Amino acid sequence: MRDFKNLIFREFIITFKNTKSLYSYCTFFFTSMLLFVFAIGPDISILSPIYKPVLWMITIFSLILISESFVFEDFLDGSLSELQFLGYSEENIFLSKCLVMFMSLIIPNIFLIPISSILFEINFLDVIELTTLFIVSLPTITLISILSAFFSLQVKRNKFIQFILIMPFFIPIIIFATSENFFVANLGNEFKILVLIGLFLITLPLSILVGKLIIKELNY
Numbered sequence: 001m002r003d004f005k006n007l008i009f010r011e012f013i014i015t016f017k018n019t020k021s022l023y024s025y026c027t028f029f030f031t032s033m034l035l036f037v038f039a040i041g042p043d044i045s046i047l048s049p050i051y052k053p054v055l056w057m058i059t060i061f062s063l064i065l066i067s068e069s070f071v072f073e074d075f076l077d078g079s080l081s082e083l084q085f086l087g088y089s090e091e092n093i094f095l096s097k098c099l100v101m102f103m104s105l106i107i108p109n110i111f112l113i114p115i116s117s118i119l120f121e122i123n124f125l126d127v128i129e130l131t132t133l134f135i136v137s138l139p140t141i142t143l144i145s146i147l148s149a150f151f152s153l154q155v156k157r158n159k160f161i162q163f164i165l166i167m168p169f170f171i172p173i174i175i176f177a178t179s180e181n182f183f184v185a186n187l188g189n190e191f192k193i194l195v196l197i198g199l200f201l202i203t204l205p206l207s208i209l210v211g212k213l214i215i216k217e218l219n220y
Contacts, residue, residue: 003088007096011070015104021069025062026108032058033116044121051120052178055113055130060141060170063105067145068152070097075153080218094146094211102142109134129189133177136193140200143207144169150214172199 015021036054040046074080083093113134117127148166176195 004092004096007083007088007092008099011096011100012103014073015070015100018069021066022104022108025066025105026112028062028065029058029112030116032061033119037119047120048122051117051122052130053174055116056174056177059109059134060167060174063141063145064148064166067101067142067149070101070146071149071153075218080215084215090212090215091208093215094150094208098139098142098146098207101146102139105138105142106135109138132189133192133196136196136200137173137177140173140196140203141170143200143203147207147211147214150211150218154214154217169203 033054036050036058037047040050071080074083080093084090110131113131114127117130122130144166151165173196176192176199
């Protein structure tokens with residue numbers, strides 16, 4: 001437990017010293033939202049129904065884009081190998097990066113979602129629902145994003161390949177989070193939250209196992 005706390009403290013220091021990734025996340029989020037609004041036009045009857053899928057797709061792409069910043073520098077400067085040499089387990093390394101990424105993104109998104117909803121004229125109750133569903137989904141999305149970042153380091157491919165390989169794992173989250181309009185109808189918010197928690201409980205052990213194997217492979 002002490003090793004895990006040390007890793008979390010280390011990740012927090014690195015993250016908040018390098019605010020470039022969070023700035024890039026916020027910039028990409030707002031730029032993409034504005035592009036959608038300008039491309040479709042000012043017709044609210046068209047904009048409002050597509051807000052949910054647009055929000056989720058932009059958020060997921062933003063997370064994938066910045067997830068590599070949580071692992072790339074540690075890999076390049078040898079810190080990843082050094083942490084393993086010092087006795088830190090691969091599981092703790094993986095989980096500490098996921099936890100810090102999760103914590104560092106909660107607060108920005110609590111502000112980003114309501115502000116972006118103004119462009120689409122979404123009512124207050126829907127904004128609360130979206131924010132709640134996003135917070136519940138964020139742990140799963142973070143696990144998959146960090147895992148994809150480690151995987152991209154291992155295969156040494158560009159981000160396009162990373163998107164192709166990892167996007168199918170986000171599909172269940174998108175389906176249930178936007179189920180009011182897509183694929184599944186009339187699901188209550190409580191049921192959506194339970195399903196998203198269930199997806200997290202399935203994703204957590206699988207991500208830890210695969211993340212552990214990838215981190216080991218990176219240093220061979």
